[in-house]
Amino acid sequence: MAEILRGKGYTGGVVEAEAIVSEKPFGFWQGIDTDTGVIKDRRHDRCGESIKGKVFIYPYGRGSTANSGVFIEAVRNKVAPVALVNRQTEPMNIVSAILAEEFFGVKTPVLDGLEPDPIRTVRTGDLVRVDGGKGTLEIVRRKESA
């Protein structure tokens, strides 16, 4: 039985990828290495891990107005996450996704307000399918425990 979390989608697109889940707010400026997609913010709980090609689940965005510039550079270098799922998102994340499509033809679904809470429900390594148009996140396959 597939588990489906439902909320609000702000930008369209359907992606299926591995999830990376964080308890901490995140800002792309000073937060991501735009050559590798690895998190470099030392205050972040996923520091040292890559968000490249992943569905990035975290509570909300923080920090600088430069965030969208850094996100677009990561998209150009093909190291950006493929979807952003927040408890509560903000205009800056939505704008980043709009710009990624406009400039590089890359669709990045941005979702928030999912029930049940994705930070409690989804685990890092789970395979998930995100539909921005429907505002849903489906857990396709749980990561096998070691």
Added chain:
Amino acid sequence: MELTAEDRRMLDGEEGEPRRMAMRVLSQLGEATGADTTVPIASAHLVACAYFCVGEAGIEIFSRLVDQGARVAVPTTMNPGSVDLRRWEEQKTPKVTADRQRKISELVEKMGVIPIWSCTPYYHFNVPRFGQYIAWAESSAVVFSNSILGARTNRMSAYVDLCAALAGRMPRFGLYLRENRAGRFVVEIDRELDRAFETHYYPALGYLLGEVANERIPVVDGLSGGSFDQLKLMGAAAASSGSVAMFHIVGLTPEAKTREEALQGKEPEEVIRVGRKEIEGVIERMSTFSGNRVDAVAIGCPHASVDQMRYYAELLDGRKVNADTVLWICTSRPAEEMARQMGYLDALEKSGAMIVTETCINNPPFSEWGFESLLTDSGKFAYYTPTTVGSKCLFTSTEKCIEAAVTGRVDVER
């Protein structure tokens, strides 16, 4: 969101590809933020111009826009980039960074952007009047224009600022609407503290506002004065430690003739009292430094005014900066030019100070210097330099910063 006839003309590509792209981005932003309509803006200020923000993607995007004939529709200024265009070698900036930043500069200027390369557009060439809609990025300039000038802007992000400049319009949401500009909580300043309110207390108070506000608008009550430069320092700190886009000071700022006006007649969510103990507490929290040796002194954040340059020269009073310490003064090219004409620049340079224009130490690559201990009078530098420069930081007064630059040492009073 309802589009005007002009918006639709842009969206249909009748005003060229750059404006079609800009309006498509803005209309989607409008839908996402629940805006009712678009409004004309009087000016824009861009952060999408620093190499360390937009990178190679920026060069690709700007090249495409310039080829398509992009021109800004309203007076538009730009924030600092990632290099000092004339002193980059002396400042150990890698040549590749300087080259890429020059390329961005060339492209952005071709779009008709006024090249002030400064975080203080309100000092020169981009001064909005009360009540005007503007589209500014750079958090310290956003909080200044909303709070001190009473112009209206949201915190714009990179590229959206450029879209607004190209279209000359913005979806109306957030701080464009009067009801969203109401203060939500009150910070009361003790009378005894107000009577002896020193210059470096302004950024300290700002830092405290940022810590408690998150995104709420604070109302400061009981602060009886503040110059442009002091309020600039206060706002920059508040926008660093928190996401403060606006504050009111009762009796000083234009939308706060009274406490009731600042709160728009509502009850405050909380009232916080601030006296000397609270200010001293926040000054301690702003610092991560506990030694005596000072590697670097960094002042001029936001960019120093001509009057601040005069004061630095007076404090130095002909003395030399210590051989083991650097003194960096960040300012804009126009302020530097005025200071040169007035003789202050010559005095500063003779003392051994490094003048930094078109950029600031929060724009890497100043991390290349390997400073371990840095002193500043800026709440914004105090917040960011541990990450951007990688040094420990001590926040103190301008007077103590200059003394430490001369002696190479500081006594930490703890």
